[in-house]
Amino acid sequence: MASASLMKSRWFPIAVGASSVFAVFALLELLLKIGLVNRYIVPFPSDVVMALERIIVEENVPARIRETGFEMLCSCVAVILIGVPIGTALYRYRALRRAIVDWVAAMAAAPLVLAFPLFLVLFGRSSLTIIVMSIITGLAPIIIKTTEGLSGVRPVLMNVGRSLKLTDTQMFWKILMPAALPVIFSGIRLSWTFVLISVVGIEFLINLGGLGQLINDLAERYDLPGTYAAISFVIIVSVCFFMLLERVETWLRPIR
Amino acid sequence: MSSASTAAATRPATEAQPQLVIDNVSKQFGEGPEAVLAVDQVSFNVMPGEFVACIGPSGCGKSTLFNIIGGLLGEYVGNVMIDKERIAGPHPAVGMVFQEESTFPWRNVLDNVCFPLELQKIAKSERQDRAQKFIDIVGLQGFEKRMPSELSGGMKQRVSIARTLVSGPQILLMDEPFAALDEQTRLLLGDKITQIQQDLHQTTLLITHNLTEAVQLSDRIVVMTYRPGRVKRIVDIDLPRPRTSDVVSSAAFGKYVAEIWGDLREEASRGMAESESSTATRGKSARG
Numbered sequence: 102m103a104s105a106s107l108m109k110s111r112w113f114p115i116a117v118g119a120s121s122v123f124a125v126f127a128l129l130e131l132l133l134k135i136g137l138v139n140r141y142i143v144p145f146p147s148d149v150v151m152a153l154e155r156i157i158v159e160e161n162v163p164a165r166i167r168e169t170g171f172e173m174l175c176s177c178v179a180v181i182l183i184g185v186p187i188g189t190a191l192y193r194y195r196a197l198r199r200a201i202v203d204w205v206a207a208m209a210a211a212p213l214v215l216a217f218p219l220f221l222v223l224f225g226r227s228s229l230t231i232i233v234m235s236i237i238t239g240l241a242p243i244i245i246k247t248t249e250g251l252s253g254v255r256p257v258l259m260n261v262g263r264s265l266k267l268t269d270t271q272m273f274w275k276i277l278m279p280a281a282l283p284v285i286f287s288g289i290r291l292s293w294t295f296v297l298i299s300v301v302g303i304e305f306l307i308n309l310g311g312l313g314q315l316i317n318d319l320a321e322r323y324d325l326p327g328t329y330a331a332i333s334f335v336i337i338v339s340v341c342f343f344m345l346l347e348r349v350e351t352w353l354r355p356i357r
Numbered sequence: 358m359s360s361a362s363t364a365a366a367t368r369p370a371t372e373a374q375p376q377l378v379i380d381n382v383s384k385q386f387g388e389g390p391e392a393v394l395a396v397d398q399v400s401f402n403v404m405p406g407e408f409v410a411c412i413g414p415s416g417c418g419k420s421t422l423f424n425i426i427g428g429l430l431g432e433y434v435g436n437v438m439i440d441k442e443r444i445a446g447p448h449p450a451v452g453m454v455f456q457e458e459s460t461f462p463w464r465n466v467l468d469n470v471c472f473p474l475e476l477q478k479i480a481k482s483e484r485q486d487r488a489q490k491f492i493d494i495v496g497l498q499g500f501e502k503r504m505p506s507e508l509s510g511g512m513k514q515r516v517s518i519a520r521t522l523v524s525g526p527q528i529l530l531m532d533e534p535f536a537a538l539d540e541q542t543r544l545l546l547g548d549k550i551t552q553i554q555q556d557l558h559q560t561t562l563l564i565t566h567n568l569t570e571a572v573q574l575s576d577r578i579v580v581m582t583y584r585p586g587r588v589k590r591i592v593d594i595d596l597p598r599p600r601t602s603d604v605v606s607s608a609a610f611g612k613y614v615a616e617i618w619g620d621l622r623e624e625a626s627r628g629m630a631e632s633e634s635s636t637a638t639r640g641k642s643a644r645g
Contacts, residue, residue: 257457264427264453265473265524266446275472279463 144325149333152326160315160327162334169300169311170338172228176235176296177342181289184240188247188288189273198248209241209295214302221307228310231303239296246288250281286350293346297339312338375402376560377426377528382435383585384421395421397585398435403528406558408551410571411579412617414625416632418586419564420456423532426562427453439528452526456533460505460516466492467501469516473524491519494553511535511542515549522553529554529561535570544602547573551600568621572596572613573604580620583628589620 107113126146132138133145156162191198191205217234224230254277262276304313312335319327384396396418403409413419424430426437428447437444439451460469467488474484492498495515505513514534521529535543551574554561565571571578578592594613596604604610 255457255459257455257459258461260429260453260455261459261461263429264447264451265476266449267476271476275476276461279461282463 144329148326149329152324152330153333156315156319156327156330160319160331162312162315162331165311165315166334166338167311168228169304169313169335170341172231172235172300172304172310173297173338173342175232176239176300177293179232179236180239180243180292180296183236184243184288184292185247185285187240188244188285189251191244191248192251202245202248205241205244208237209245213238214299214306217303217306226307226309230307231300231310234303235296235299238299239292242291242295243285243288246291247281247285250284250288251277253284254280282350282353286346289346290343293342297335297342301335373405376405376407376439377403377562378436378438379403379422379426380436380438382422382425382433382437384418384425384430384433394585396425396433397587399581399586399588400435401579401588401591403560403562405560407577408554408561408563408575409577409579410563410565410575411581412565412568412571412621413581413586414583414621414628415566416584416628417581417624418584419566419581420532422586423453423530423564427451427530449524450527452521452524452529454514454517454521454529454531454534456536458505458510458513458517458537460508460513460520462505465502465504466497466508466516469505470519470523472520477524488519488523491523494522494556495519496549509542511538511546514538514546518550518553522557522559527560529559530564531561532564533566534563535567536565543567543570544573544605548602550574551598555599568614568617569605572610572617573600573602578617580617581624583624583631589624592617 129138129143130146133140133143191202213234217230220230220234224233258276258280259272262272267275301313301316304310305317306313308314308317312331316328316331316335319331379402380400382396382399383394386393386395399418399422401409411419411422421430425433426444428444428451431445439448442448444451461472464472467485470488470492471484474487479487489498489501492501495518497512497515497519500508500512505516508516518531518534535546538546547570550561553559554574561574563571563574572594575594578594580589580592581587582589592613596607596609596613
């Protein structure tokens, strides 16, 4: 009885998640201590925790989080603002869809990050390069999923709209978009994953900016606990972004 | 069309004016040898407050007729008239209830029913009052804040019916609205529809392939032939009103079912034979 109410508590999944992470860290600590895992490759989790405070102070982590966060936010908002209209256009114009949808899908698989020298030439060694490259990297999933979501709207829902003499604009905003929203959000999630990886990856590659550059610096100094501590900040920023997305999704879409 | 059907089709002209006139309506899909004549010279009227069912075997063009009357199929031959106006697109006087589940999953029951009133830009308090009235009529009071995913199939279909009725259509047009429901729910929903039709004096045209449902609900039944869909006969159902699902156990009900089945059986057999022969032909060409 008591265990059933505990499992229903909203804190239960959070507690299980945190305990799992703690358990993995404890196991890793043990494996490192008994020598089953090489301590020159993987640092002690306790050392990583100790390094957190050091890098916050010495490496100016808050400013780096702001910089990486800003690049992520710009890229994440831009992929939605650019990707959803392109996906809608591909849904609406069949000829356009036939012409370019395969290219868009190919774009998702292409290692665009390797084209960074070209973008450096075009936009300079600045945050703009990181943002533009991340937008391009994240666009494909949201375009494809928007087209897929709109195409998958049940015809009967559109017939309801037609029987009520909805205009094209009303049909889009009152039926098509809400019906397609769950699929579009799965595209946004995929796109944001690509964007977040891209931002940190390009910061790392071109050694510029926030947390990505810090990871590069610390790795080159062979400061393993510091490197992993910096990676944990990237994870925290990513988690914040996905929590924000979940909030927006809940707000836009009541329980189904 | 048989003489019986012609007489029945023209019969109401001596009384009030018909609310819905279907006059020599035909519809062909495609061109050349591949063309399919779905509906051929169909004519009948529906009087104000009357409940008419249109019944026929699968492939007789019932849904095509539904889409033409609802204005979803704009191009057709003949005339569908409401108040002397030819239907060539969705008409505000016609409210449609579809065969498939058509509630909006992102809106709760109240918001689903409010939807047509939102489009008419009616004030929120008024539209909620009006929606509540129809939610009560279809027996969903207490479920206003529930999402469609929390409702049974029959309840969802009642939400669709309330959403259609809330905008006050002159003609309620339903395409096999209970097709996906079990027999018991179907009978009980039939009672609900009969009650609504009687309370609101709602002119209703039901498209169905279910014989008992048609006899249970209707004042007249238009029996259609297998492809191309033509009116084979129009049968007056002289069962007492107010009517409930108890009527299915009466001798008169059984007599009507048997009589209409006599007409339908021939058409359904023809449909089945054609379907089997086309499957066999496809199989041969696939092997050959």
